[in-house]
Amino acid sequence: MPDSEGTKSFTAIVPLYASAMLRVAAALVGPAEAEDAVQEASMRAWQSWSTLRNVEAVRSWLLQITLNVCRQWRRGLKGQQQAHMQSLPEDSDAEYHHLLAMLETDPGTSNHAGALDLRAAVNALPSDLRIVVVLRFYAGLDATEIGEVLSIPAGTVRSRLHRALLQMRDRLLPSGLASTTRPEMEGRA
């Protein structure tokens, strides 16, 4: 348990990242569970606060804890006390599959049909591509942050984003149009 100085720093620093933690949690387990997931992640951060060595890395540290809480929830281990700083395997589709909820089908916009198509295209992506799209566009993280959270290089994140966008384009565009404009940029960083 942190001392009084630790308590001060915790209450001064961690709430600053509530918005980012909330967006990541909502992207992974859905908005309905996001608030509780952030609460759980913050509790774990509080319990481990004295082990944090580099305050400058607190944002990615908190987002990693949030991600691991969400992963455990997705696996049905909600509420269990487990080690929470282990990294995700780089290329484990099964891990990402456990991690991700589907984007909800009610987009809440005036352009329902377009948004539904878009989210259906996101949900149709392979898990390793879907997670970078969700974290980039729905959680609002940049490639470097996504790389830190998923423990993969930022270049890999960018490559996956590009492949994801190409696959989504092929799904969303009328058949025939997409294949005529496909670039030769399928390589991974």
Place this chain on the structure above:
Amino acid sequence: MIDEPNARNQHHQQEEPEAAPALLPEIDALAARLTADGAVWQSRLPDPARVAERIRAIPHDSLFAASEGDIPVAHLTIVAQCFRHTHGRLRSYGVWVIWRRLPSCWPWWAQWH
């Protein structure tokens, strides 16, 4: 909040396009659609200020829980293991240390050894 949604990313996009070195127009448009849909999606999330308040309350709630006898799960686990391995008697110094660290406001039967 220092991390307003997408604020960092707008800056990042200016310096270093993330999706590809040379985006095709339809890919660029798709990224724009995703960004717009992401903004709508974020606007429907719970209030971050409320979440921040819940986070600020965590240290206080932890102390309050201890002082009110709301026993943390980790402590319960330790105590259960103590009883399982010692049949109610404390034998090792390590367990004794853990026992001594239990909140002083716990009931007498939890404090007695």
